[in-house]
Amino acid sequence: xxxxxxxxxxxxxxxxxxxxxxxxxxxxxxxxxxxxxxxxxxxxxxxxxxxxxxxxxxxxxxxxxxxxxxxxxxxxxxxxxxxxxxxxxxxxxxxxxxxxxxxxxxxxxxxxxxxxxxxxxxxxxxxxxxxxxxxxxxxxxxxxxxxxxxxxxxxxxxxxxxxxxxxxxxxxxxxxxxxxxxxxxxxxxxxxxxxxxxxxxxxxxxxxxxxxxxxxxxxxxxxxxxxxxxxxxxxxxxxxxxxxxxxxxxxxxxxxxxxxxxxxxxxxxxxxxxxxxxxxxxxxxxxxxxxxxxxxxxxxxxxxxxxxxxxxxxxxxxxxxxxxxxxxxxxxxxxxxxxxxxxxxxxxxxxxxxxxxxxxxxxxxxxxxxx
Amino acid sequence: xxxxxxxxxxxxxxxxxxxxxxxxxxxxxxxxxxxxxxxxxxxxxxxxxxxxxxxxxxxxxxxxxxxxxxxxxxxxxxxxxxxxxxxxxxxxxxxxxxxxxxxxxxxxxxxxxxxxxxxxxxxxxxxxxxxxxxxxxxxxxxxxxxxxxxxxxxxxxxxxxxxxxxxxxxxxxxxxxxxxxxxxxxxxxxxxxxxxxxxxxxxxxxxxxxxxxxxxxxxxxxxxxxxxxxxxxxxxxxxxxxxxxxxxxxxxxxxxxxxxxxxxxxxxxxxxxxxxxxxxxxxxxxxxxxxxxxxxxxxxxxxxxxxxxxxxxxxxxxxxxxxxx
Numbered sequence: 267x268x269x270x271x272x273x274x275x276x277x278x279x280x281x282x283x284x285x286x287x288x289x290x291x292x293x294x295x296x297x298x299x300x301x302x303x304x305x306x307x308x309x310x311x312x313x314x315x316x317x318x319x320x321x322x323x324x325x326x327x328x329x330x331x332x333x334x335x336x337x338x339x340x341x342x343x344x345x346x347x348x349x350x351x352x353x354x355x356x357x358x359x360x361x362x363x364x365x366x367x368x369x370x371x372x373x374x375x376x377x378x379x380x381x382x383x384x385x386x387x388x389x390x391x392x393x394x395x396x397x398x399x400x401x402x403x404x405x406x407x408x409x410x411x412x413x414x415x416x417x418x419x420x421x422x423x424x425x426x427x428x429x430x431x432x433x434x435x436x437x438x439x440x441x442x443x444x445x446x447x448x449x450x451x452x453x454x455x456x457x458x459x460x461x462x463x464x465x466x467x468x469x470x471x472x473x474x475x476x477x478x479x480x481x482x483x484x485x486x487x488x489x490x491x492x493x494x495x496x497x498x499x500x501x502x503x504x505x506x507x508x509x510x511x512x513x514x515x516x517x518x519x520x521x522x523x524x525x526x527x528x529x530x531x532x533x534x535x536x537x538x539x540x541x542x543x544x545x546x547x548x549x550x551x552x553x554x555x556x557x558x559x560x561x562x563x564x565x566x567x568x569x570x571x572x573x574x575x576x577x578x579x580x581x582x583x584x585x586x587x588x589x590x591x592x593x594x595x596x597x598x599x600x601x602x603x604x605x606x607x608x609x610x611x612x613x614x615x616x617x618x619x620x621x622x623x624x625x626x627x628x629x630x631x632x633x634x635x636x637x
Numbered sequence: 638x639x640x641x642x643x644x645x646x647x648x649x650x651x652x653x654x655x656x657x658x659x660x661x662x663x664x665x666x667x668x669x670x671x672x673x674x675x676x677x678x679x680x681x682x683x684x685x686x687x688x689x690x691x692x693x694x695x696x697x698x699x700x701x702x703x704x705x706x707x708x709x710x711x712x713x714x715x716x717x718x719x720x721x722x723x724x725x726x727x728x729x730x731x732x733x734x735x736x737x738x739x740x741x742x743x744x745x746x747x748x749x750x751x752x753x754x755x756x757x758x759x760x761x762x763x764x765x766x767x768x769x770x771x772x773x774x775x776x777x778x779x780x781x782x783x784x785x786x787x788x789x790x791x792x793x794x795x796x797x798x799x800x801x802x803x804x805x806x807x808x809x810x811x812x813x814x815x816x817x818x819x820x821x822x823x824x825x826x827x828x829x830x831x832x833x834x835x836x837x838x839x840x841x842x843x844x845x846x847x848x849x850x851x852x853x854x855x856x857x858x859x860x861x862x863x864x865x866x867x868x869x870x871x872x873x874x875x876x877x878x879x880x881x882x883x884x885x886x887x888x889x890x891x892x893x894x895x896x897x898x899x900x901x902x903x904x905x906x907x908x909x910x911x912x913x914x915x916x917x918x919x920x921x922x923x924x925x926x927x928x929x930x931x932x933x934x935x936x937x938x939x940x941x942x943x944x945x946x947x948x949x950x951x952x953x954x955x956x957x958x959x960x961x962x
Contacts, residue, residue: 339772340772340875342777342779345777463926463927463928491924493921494927499872500870501917503870504680504917505921507673507676507918508922511665511670512922514667528782528870529870532782532870550781552781552783553782553872555783556782557782559783
């Protein structure tokens with residue numbers, strides 16, 4: 267009797283492990299799991315090794331290997347970014363290695379960097395889960411002759427040669443205020459619904475929004491509150507409802523975060539406040555399509571993740587070829603994006619993608635299926 | 638004596654809620670308006686539904702950490718179903734979600750009841766399994782508002798006899814749960830198994846069956862909650878309700894459900910859910926910084942747990958004294 271139970275128990279545990287393994291691999295659709303680090307190489311690149319020659323003198327047989335590490339798997343935004351990166355690398359005739367850990371932690375990324383160092387890749391592009399924690403691993407990579415750049419989320423200046431910034435924080439902040447001002451007719455109370463109170467990106471944008479508001483032409487616009495929805499659906503909804511009740515004269519909400527703007531759109535829809543309270547910010551086109559089409563949110567902005575990855579691909583190529591070293595003033599021609607300039611960013615340098623892209627009723631149908 | 642103390646504990650919670658409401662009302666007069674109370678109850682409905690299942694699990698000395706993942710999986714499945722066939726009836730969507738949840742709960746129940754894996758380990762493992770399945774089924778993509786038919790989104794926004802559907806469903810769940818735990822044999826057996834497994838076994842109760850049942854109920858309620866969640870927020874993500882199980886456990890503990898098992902009342906978890914609901918609704922309205930919001934929320938939960946521990950110590954001491962005489 268006892269024995270039988272034991273056997274059943276063993277079998278069940280084994281099945282559980284199997285199931286767990288299935289779940290884990292499912293988690294890494296199009297990406298990789300941290301321990302095993304499944305590498306999704308570009309199939310065409312490996313298939314047509316001899317045919318696609320790189321334009322400059324890095325021919326000599328072996329292809330250059332360009333790795334990209336995103337924050338975590340299962341993120342459509344990250345997948346689009348890696349897609350753009352791969353496209354650029356294929357255009358310059360290299361081999362793209364796309365990686366992302368299961369969990370958005372710095373530890374998992376460090377492990378991947380170590381693996382890439384031993385694989386002797388030529389360049390690593392990383393969207394960091396922590397600006398400082400990756401420094402030892404990335405310095406080790408640079409000492410091994412690997413060109414390191416960050417994209418989307420920067421690592422500190424000592425850990426990279428250059429950073430590719432998805433959009434200029436100043437342009438984002440100023441554009442959002444200009445947008446909401448146009449929507450509410452330049453007059454009235456506005457509020458900001460952000461992610462967490464410590465989100466670096468959001469806080470920088472909010473700083474620039476406040477600077478733009480200092481302009482005398484916005485003298486009739488009053489920023490009444492910055493609320494934090496922590497990028498959680500339920501909390502963002504509660505925060506939006508609280509804004510509407512605490513400030514009955516509220517004319518506009520700016521939500522510079524994907525979950526926040528969609529949650530606010532839902533609340534405004536449910537409460538029938540379309541046209542009474544305006545909404546803009548940064549959001550995913552697929553999430554916002556419903557509210558842009560219904561008019562609750564007339565337009566919103568976001569950069570194009572494909573372009574972020576694409577630009578990073580060309581920057582990585584420039585670094586490997588040596589046409590780019592990451593010094594201020596250097597220029598790079600990035601395929602279809604045209605010429606970009608390296609500019610100062612605190613202690614380090616960065617390359618900016620440009621103005622955020624505007625999504626409105628005229629183009630949302632085309633974009634909602636993209637990401 | 639112990640009954641009196643247990644009763645007092647709920648009264649204490651009620652007084653606490655009233656005092657807090659008055660305090661918030663003084664700071665922001667729009668707190669106790671009809672619209673806000675309605676929003677508050679609607680936002681708390683899903684939490685309170687889950688609290689019913691969690692109470693049963695905790696009463697049997699168990700815990701279920703997988704409910705956030707079960708919720709995400711069933712919500713995602715329902716969302717995928719309605720996005721593929723928009724003509725699907727909302728009731729069918731609820732059926733699919735609840736069904737997925739039931740299956741998850743049954744699998745978990747087997748592991749806990751018959752394989753004898755500790756609930757915390759089994760549910761922790763299954764949490765990752767379910768979360769992984771959610772990502773797998775969606776291919777890592779989100780299902781957004783424009784992919785869902787209006788009939789599905791109306792589950793959460795529509796109303797039944799003037800009461801919002803979410804609230805109506807919560808009331809129904811509570812009515813059934815109240816009858817189940819206080820007036821059925823199986824319901825009482827759950828408490829017997831929780832308060833003293835040995836005597837329960839001696840008196841002929843199949844503990845394993847009871848354990849399996851509570852995890853199955855929990856799974857079914859999580860599945861139902863998943864559909865309601867996705868309908869309410871009109872968006873299904875792989876990381877939906879990540880960490881939500883902790884809020885549900887907090888609601889139960891606040892409501893006087895003892896982690897040691899055997900103790901827990903429906904009226905208690907109603908108050909526990911209401912308290913958490915008020916916290917979530919009121920903290921954004923009293924205009925304190927985000928850091929203080931977290932501090933206040935944590936402090937209130939800690940105070941409630943502390944009261945729980947003190948009361949329990951008092952009961953134990955009373956029992957010891959009674960034994961001496």
